[in-house]
Amino acid sequence: MQSTTQQQGGQLKRTMKTRHLIMLSLGGVIGTGLFFNTGYIISTTGAAGTLLAYLIGALVVWLVMQCLGELSVAMPETGAFHVYAARYLGPATGYTVAWLYWLTWTVALGSSFTAAGFCMQYWFPQVPVWIWCVVFCAVIFGLNIISTRFFAEGEFWFSLVKVITIVALLFSAARPFSASFRCRMAPRRRACAISPPKAGSRTAACRS
16 A cells, blocks of 8 residues: 555545554454453353354454445545444434444543553552553553554554464463373373472373
8 A cells, every 4th residue: 555645635645554554453453351351251151152252253343344344445435434324324323423433442442551551560560550551541642643654653563562472372372282282192101291390299290
């Protein structure tokens, strides 16, 4: 996607590149709930129930985005998706949708700041949560107020950090399963230690 140098036909200046849009899409769907609530959901509903819930949610989001994508291609508009509600359902509906969307992200942003503050307390327990909320609020405000290109670049790197973190967590979570598999496949009467023995504790081992 190439950047344009002038505004033409009432359209906004395009300063985002393809890599920005891709990482914004990936990072936008990765919220704090994935890191803070997934464990609770798994402990409550089990692995199968959690997977089923995520699949149902993903299907609903995919259907909505398919419809929105078709509208965006058929009728490109300068603005958010509330313009389609205003065109087909009336100006009042479009106005309501726009404000509800703003309110949704305002509440979500506040919860994200709070979750980030609790996360930072793991490394800095002496710093209050509200200080981290103010710091992250200032960072996000600075990214948005400077320029669109600066915002896109910042979101690109933040989203990349989230994606790399998830991939690293998946690999680290797969290690215990691989160790257990090797233990079960060990020859008869051969023990494979899961963890090194410690003084005064039993050695975790499995025997066939």
